[in-house]
Amino acid sequence: MATTVDKIKDIEAEMAKTQKNKATSFHLGQLKAKLAKLRKELLTPSSSGGGGGAGFDVARTGAASVGFIGFPSVGKSTLLTKLTGVHSEAASYEFTTLTTIPGQITYRGAAIQMLDLPGIIQGAKDGKGRGRQVIAVAKSCQLIFIVLDVNKPLTDKRVIENELEGFGIRINKSPPNIKITKKDKGGLNITSTVPLTHIDHDEIKAVMAEYRILSADIAIRCDATVDDLIDIIEAKSRSYIPVIYALNKIDSISIEELDLLYRIPNACPISSEHGWNIDELLEMMWDKLQLKRVYTKPKGRLPDYEAPVVLKDGRNTVEDFCNSIHKSILEQFKHAIVWGRSVKHQGQLCGLNHVLEDEDIITIVKK
Ligand SMILES: Nc1nc2c(ncn2[C@@H]2O[C@H](COP(=O)(O)OP(=O)(O)OP(=O)(O)O)[C@@H](O)[C@H]2O)c(=O)[nH]1
Numbered sequence: 001m002a003t004t005v006d007k008i009k010d011i012e013a014e015m016a017k018t019q020k021n022k023a024t025s026f027h028l029g030q031l032k033a034k035l036a037k038l039r040k041e042l043l044t045p046s047s048s049g050g051g052g053g054a055g056f057d058v059a060r061t062g063a064a065s066v067g068f069i070g071f072p073s074v075g076k077s078t079l080l081t082k083l084t085g086v087h088s089e090a091a092s093y094e095f096t097t098l099t100t101i102p103g104q105i106t107y108r109g110a111a112i113q114m115l116d117l118p119g120i121i122q123g124a125k126d127g128k129g130r131g132r133q134v135i136a137v138a139k140s141c142q143l144i145f146i147v148l149d150v151n152k153p154l155t156d157k158r159v160i161e162n163e164l165e166g167f168g169i170r171i172n173k174s175p176p177n178i179k180i181t182k183k184d185k186g187g188l189n190i191t192s193t194v195p196l197t198h199i200d201h202d203e204i205k206a207v208m209a210e211y212r213i214l215s216a217d218i219a220i221r222c223d224a225t226v227d228d229l230i231d232i233i234e235a236k237s238r239s240y241i242p243v244i245y246a247l248n249k250i251d252s253i254s255i256e257e258l259d260l261l262y263r264i265p266n267a268c269p270i271s272s273e274h275g276w277n278i279d280e281l282l283e284m285m286w287d288k289l290q291l292k293r294v295y296t297k298p299k300g301r302l303p304d305y306e307a308p309v310v311l312k313d314g315r316n317t318v319e320d321f322c323n324s325i326h327k328s329i330l331e332q333f334k335h336a337i338v339w340g341r342s343v344k345h346q347g348q349l350c351g352l353n354h355v356l357e358d359e360d361i362i363t364i365v366k367k
């Protein structure tokens, strides 16, 4: 019997030899949807020990976790040791690191966990090595450092990106603006607010048929691709995670070569061993994480600037703030008084739905 990996290979081969045109677009749409479904099968935890991060996940600490992904011996463990002071074995041979090694730093008042991970190889997403468990850990992080060795071909970057994408991770991207509302009858009603240059209605119909969605309103508000459409249908298994490319070992290249590296978007050239440019890496990390530090001000006293409550982006309402202190606070909550960037008037009264910003100050008034 053909394995899921075999089936994926067959479909990829068929797609490669099918030229995209009006006559083939339905067929190609169908193949893409089939491929996405097979990939999902691979990611579903099974007896063979797929997804889920089994054996590799560690207790999460701090306000956010950053996972280190890369080929063997690019310098992930050296970087963890440099950043956090936690010793993670580093050596010149491949696969030195065999489990997740956690470390933690405090940056701008926020505790941030760093996860050194075993190296992955091409084909990891299809079950080669322990790559699937490793990538599963990265998938639950708030940020990924893709660590690359600048002495290796830059094509490695694309290979790693493919591995993560094959696992449902979407890099430096927000979810496509497509809304699918399923209905009982009436067929497919496709509307778009911008011209669609990558996808035609035949492809959309093929994808929907493959997922057995026969009646639905599909509102497309971006120049979507067929992959974007599938991402929305498979939304549960997709994670949109920011990535920084840590281009390591710059101590071994020339200044001219270094200049070229600075043109790569979202990249930070570093030397883990010498600690070069680590400050810039951490600044980029801070920008990408979009954490919100909220200072508590007890009534009639000064705010506590020493120990902010740190909230994740998208989970930064007054309610999230209360929950992160103690569940019981919600029961006694009357209103909040807020100072800072999130309010128009300083000392504004706010309810639970109010969205807080970084460095806001808050007083909770109880009933
Ligand atoms: N020149 C140079 N060598 C480095 C640098 N960082 C790490 N190395 C060397 O690269 C080799 C591999 O480093 P590790 O930290 O073990 O790499 P890793 O990515 O954790 O490797 P695995 O755990 O095997 O996947 C070691 O010999 C390090 O001394 C660097 O910034 N410059």
Ligand SMILES: [K+]
Residues within 6 Å of the ligand: 072, 073, 074, 090, 091, 092, 093, 094, 095, 096, 097
């Ligand atoms: K190594």
Ligand SMILES: [Mg+2]
Residues within 6 Å of the ligand: 076, 077, 078, 089, 090, 096, 097, 116, 117, 118, 119
């Ligand atoms: Mg290592």
